[in-house]
Amino acid sequence: MADSVSIPCHLCGHAHVEPLPEYAVLRRVTSDCKPWAAGGWLGVCRACGGVQKRMDAGWRAEIERVYREYTIYHQSGGTEQAAFSAATGQGVARSERIVERLVQSGLVGARGRLLDVGCGNGALLRACSRLLPGWSLAGTEINDKYRAEVEAIPGVSVMQVGGAADVTGEFDFVTLIHVLEHVPEPAQFLASLRAKLVCGGHLMVEVPHYVDNPFDLLIVDHSTHFSAEVLRGVAVRGGYLPGVLATDWVAKELTMVAQPTTTEPIALGEDIFPRIFADLRKRLDWLTEVAKQTRELARRRRFGIFGTSIAAMWLFGELDGRVDFFMDEDPTRVGRECFGKPVLSASQVPAGSRVWLALPSRIAQQVKARLAPECSNLEFFVPPELV
Ligand SMILES: [Zn+2]
Structure with missing residues (x-):
């Protein structure tokens, strides 16, 4: 070959x-x-x-x-994407959800020091500032684009341009929110962060979960696409013992909370390659089918795509931009334009339009069940089941 x-x-x-x-x-x-x-x-x-x-x-x-x-978040003018409940349509900022779950887990005390590596415009630090008021917060980022924004968050004492090694001191929590999937050699990267943790400290990692959300495979700048078993393997090779490894803290994402360990890495007994390879091929076939069905649906006007994130923008590309509108429930996005196309709320979509729910099948079905009764003049389409 x-x-x-x-x-x-x-x-x-x-x-x-x-x-x-x-x-x-x-x-x-x-x-x-x-x-x-x-x-x-x-x-x-x-x-x-x-x-x-x-x-x-x-x-x-x-x-x-x-x-x-x-x-x-160019689609919302910089506001963090909300994690929407498919069933209720209620949105909570993703970082708020993560920190809420962390507090519920009982792993964080009333006071401590937290370092968010790759803090972006400070979405996680802002949630920590609100939900962990006794904590001293620090962030790193590779450029200073959002420095003023991050430094203005109450509780943030350091915003360091560079890597974790450039920040002085040790931390009770080091967090990597949507960072590890971009990093070459993730096990070595995790190993390097052990020096930043106090004895008994925790590492938290949040990554997309391609098994639940195959659209993640299409993201050009993700060097790794994680499943739970592979994330666990990377943590173990980096010298950590995962405690929490959850798929339900945030939908379509994996959350891991781990602690440094001195025990020998656990050897994986099973030959996991054939199963993972077959499963991945299934997901690529599904994506190919989704693109095909979208092209067929888009032949007839008026055609719109639900959402303005990864899946929606991928299909917008697959259609060479032949979309009449985007439909979104996120109030920070409605009323804007996305690549020259209007972002409409459910009530603004013209009657008789076809709307493609570009989401993993199960979530798309839940959204359709919720929206269909109040939007009886629209035709909703969901992707095929991923079998
Ligand atoms: Zn390997």
Whole structure:
């Protein structure tokens, strides 16, 4: 096979990462929700099962472009994406949800020091400031674009441009919210963070969960696509013992809370590669089918896509922009334009329109069940079941 490369796995160092050539024909999308061209590469490590990109010169050049033009939440003017309940339509900022669950877990005391690595515009630190008022907060980011915004958050004592090693002192909690999937060699990266933790300190990692949300596979700047077992393996190789490893703190995401350990890494007994490879192929087939069905639906006007995030922007690219509108329930997005198309609320969508619910099937069905009675003049379509 021409593209069966023997690049080493960047998670475990094993020599062979098995490619899925069908990935190359799919359009992609950036993690800040901008459509991106097809032509990517995706493979699975034969040893650790890690789903990953080939981080060659071509990929690095693409990533550089993505980060140069990066805009956090451009669809809402910078406001963090809400984690919506499919059943009720109620939105809670994702960071609020994470910190609430952390408080409920009993793992955080009344006081302590927390370092958020890759803090962006301070979404997690803002939630900590509100929900953990006794804590001293610090953040790092690779540039100073949001420095003033982050430094203005009550409780933030440090906003360091650079990496965790550039921040002095040790912390009770180190958090990585949507960072690890961007990092080459994540196990080594986690290992390097142990020096920043006090004895008994915790590491928290939040990453997308491609198993529940196959659209994550299309994100060009994610170097790794995590499942729970692969995230656990990376943590163990980095010298941690995962306590919490949850799929229900935030829908479509994995949350891990781990502590440094001195015990030997646990060897994975089962050969997980065949199962992960087959399962991944199923997800790529599903994405191909979603793109096909979207193209068919979009032939008839008026056609709109529900949402303005990853899946919606990927399909917008697959359709070469032939969309009449986006429909969104997030009030920070409604009334704006997204790539020249209006973002409408349910009541603003013209009667008779077709609306594609670009979400994982189960979530799409819940949204349809909720919206259909109040929008009887619209036709909603959901992606096929992922079997
Ligand atoms: Zn591997």
